[in-house]
Amino acid sequence: MASVEIRNVVKRYGALEVVHGVSAEIADGEFVALVGPSGCGKSTLLRMIAGLEEISDGAVVIGGDIVNEVAPKDRNISMVFQNYALYPHMTVAENMAFALRLARLPKDEQKKKVGEAATMLGLEGLLDRYPGQLSGGQRQRVAMGRAIVRRPEVFLFDEPLSNLDAKLRVQMRAEIKGLHQRLRTTSIYVTHDQIEAMTMADRIVVMRDGNVEQIGTPLELFDNPRNLFVASFIGSPSMNFIKGEVVNGTFRAPGGVIIPAVNLAHGGPAVAGIRPNKLQIGATGPSAEVLIVEPTGDETHLLVELGGTQLAMLLRDRISLAPGDRIDLAFASADVHFFDGQSTLRLGRGDAL
């Protein structure tokens, strides 16, 4: 087991800089997710940790040693790829034993280790099959088995579940999490799916355009997003934003939105953010027009329009509404996050009433 430290890591392709001095510390045994929209540099960062990409500037430290110049095989890591990257001409057992074979481990020991990993992942019956004869979920499991047999100090996952269908993804998510709880190996998990990050990770690193936007536990990011981007990225359905202005401790926006925000020192353009499940139908309040009604069984999703802004609502009960109806919106001002209209940084919450 080892900790991983990323110190001011920069990646340049010629003149183009794609990762701009990213720093993060990952403790021994921790499960950290790197999350962000595509093109944010998260995969590049992971590949630099793996040693598949050169580090243009800064340092990657694994277990206390700078590994910038160390070959991937000597970094004591293993990686699970998005497309599994199994060797098609080798059986499952051979795939899993390849690294051990290269390390010149005795045959019986190879067999023992492969057997252990196979048992852990439920692959015992498939050891003689070829990857082409396996389903997507089984291939994913083999790829994980190949990573496990080496007993590395760090696991790197590069969007391992994005080729699976939705149901299998949820199942594998739980399996990877269970595996981590058993093995307690430091893990770095890249995904663009914030739900995966929220449900699996101890801590999340949110990235955008080659920069770290925020690092924190899932609930920290959810409750105290540092800026508009993190607020919009974390949470599903994503947070509603209303553009307006703060004047003398009160936020005002078109459509009759008035939210007391006395504790804000800020004045000027601001954005109020409220999560869809915090918006309710009230008796009085800003009046909004219903655009779309989506019953899901347990919940009802609404899309409403208020003063030119579309807002999503997530209601716990079944509601009989039709497009074109008007409803009054109610919410607690303490559930409202305020962001600076210019810098997009978070200012604070509305007043608790």
Add this chain to the structure above:
Amino acid sequence: MSSKRPQPYFSRSQVTLVRGLWMMVTAILAFMTLFPLLWMVSIAFKPAAESFSSNLIPQSPTFDNFIYVLTAVPFIRYMANSFLVSATVTIVALFFHTMAGYALARLRFPGREVLFLSIFSTFLVSLPVIIVPLFVIVKAMGMLNSYAGLIIPAIFNAFGIFLLRQYYLSLPKEIEEAARIDGAGYWRIYWSVILPLSRPIMSALAILFFLANWNSFLWPLTITSDPNLWVVQLGIANFKSQYSASWNYMMAASTIVAIPTLILFVIFQRQIMDSLKTSGLK
């Protein structure tokens, strides 16, 4: 308004007609390809007097031509020479071509594209163009009238390198990256991952190389004067003298020579078709 629904596509009878036309075209093409082959076999079974008659079925079929070809001339020796040369060229060429193709597809080094383009551009030059300088070089290296002279110049060929490079470019990079993380170096990746993965394209190339060398005529003619080193195509050509040609013997010899290639083709036709498809269309 018309009572009939407009037909956006061909009617069934039109489809049948078009299909019938295509079948006819393919039948004509197949006939044009097969007829010379049939005639070759036919003449091979005819006695010398009959060899210019136009009937396809020999009136008095005979094995004499085959017996003559196999006994009166060292034709077995020519076949052995051809086989040795073709097999050696194929094996050695595949070994070097896979390495070159892999290096050109994956290793990053300065001048890689220039190197590839210069190899690729040798496609534009056919053997007769370079045969004199090639002869001079081979002579200077003392390889006239030797197996080395037959084999070594035939190994270098842009086609295999090009095809393999394109194939390696299409392989997912992650497989090699996984191998790197598993602890494999370049050589190990090439040997344990890349080579096994290129088995289908290698078998197709093997057939193409073997056939090309089995059928090669001009270079062996240039480089060998010693009859002990002759390959089959020279043997066949030798039945033709300046003023007369023993067509019945030539055809019998050609039939014998065609047999190994036919066998190869029957066994590997799927790979050959696949390789032609992938190299041509994708």
